[in-house]
Amino acid sequence: GQNIDQPTEMTATEGAIVQINCTYQTSGFNGLFWYQQHAGEAPTFLSYNVLDGLEEKGRFSSFLSRSKGYSYLLLKELQMKDSASYLCAGSGAAGNKLTFGGGTRVLVKP
Amino acid sequence: GAVVSQHPSWVICKSGTSVKIECRSLDFQATTMFWYRQFPKQSLMLMATSNEGSKATYEQGVEKDKFLINHASLTLSTLTVTSAHPEDSSFYICSAESRTEFSNTQYFGPGTRLTVL
Numbered sequence: 176g177q178n179i180d181q182p183t184e185m186t187a188t189e190g191a192i193v194q195i196n197c198t199y200q201t202s203g204f205n206g207l208f209w210y211q212q213h214a215g216e217a218p219t220f221l222s223y224n225v226l227d228g229l230e231e232k233g234r235f236s237s238f239l240s241r242s243k244g245y246s247y248l249l250l251k252e253l254q255m256k257d258s259a260s261y262l263c264a265g266s267g268a269a270g271n272k273l274t275f276g277g278g279t280r281v282l283v284k285p
Numbered sequence: 286g287a288v289v290s291q292h293p294s295w296v297i298c299k300s301g302t303s304v305k306i307e308c309r310s311l312d313f314q315a316t317t318m319f320w321y322r323q324f325p326k327q328s329l330m331l332m333a334t335s336n337e338g339s340k341a342t343y344e345q346g347v348e349k350d351k352f353l354i355n356h357a358s359l360t361l362s363t364l365t366v367t368s369a370h371p372e373d374s375s376f377y378i379c380s381a382e383s384r385t386e387f388s389n390t391q392y393f394g395p396g397t398r399l400t401v402l
Binding site: 206208210215216217218219220223225262266271272273274275276277278 | 287317319327334378382396
């Protein structure tokens with residue numbers, strides 16, 4: 176399986192930009208997912224990267240570098256409702272199981 | 286699209302009883318569904334992979350006789366927690382895999398909060 180590492184917590188101000196980094200083991204890696212999870216709720220899908228580069232979806236963008244085993248999720252124009260945990264998850268080449276990182280709790284302050 | 290429902294949303298039961306949780310993909314067919322457990326302030330831990338028409342594949346350390354999984358159709362998987370005990374209290378989340386030409390993406394149900402007294 177993958178070892179997925181991401182920071183535990185981040186704090187940012189409303190309207191600002193925050194970048195959440197995620198590193199993983201490259202052996203057996205297929206693609207990388209980002210999910211958002213609000214407290215007490217199930218995760219919701221944000222993005223999927225399988226090729227190198229930046230994928231932009233409105234205020235959220237996700238980047239992948241396969242050679243470096245590195246991804247980040249960029250949140251722009253932060254809103255209070257963006258306060259949540261952001262989960263980085265890797266899928267392996269051998270199957271469709273996801274390995275989740277511990278999640279990064281983002282707190283957006285006024 | 287890609288909506289997954291889960292029922293019940295929460296359940297409280299007595300120790301020793303069994304609880305069944307249903308996971309349904311509402312607008313797509315899912316050959317594969319997954320069952321996760323999440324304890325407070327922790328990430329999701331995969332319990333098992335549920336495959337339509339075949340036996341589930343359990344992760345190491347998960348007792349298959351305690352957590353019974355049935356995936357009888359392409360839109361429904363069930364998890365039964367048998368002889369539940371207080372340590373089984375957790376947030377149980379299912380996901381259903383949507384397959385396209387470009388990716389296999391898991392979409393999650395809203396979760397079931399189980400409290401065993």
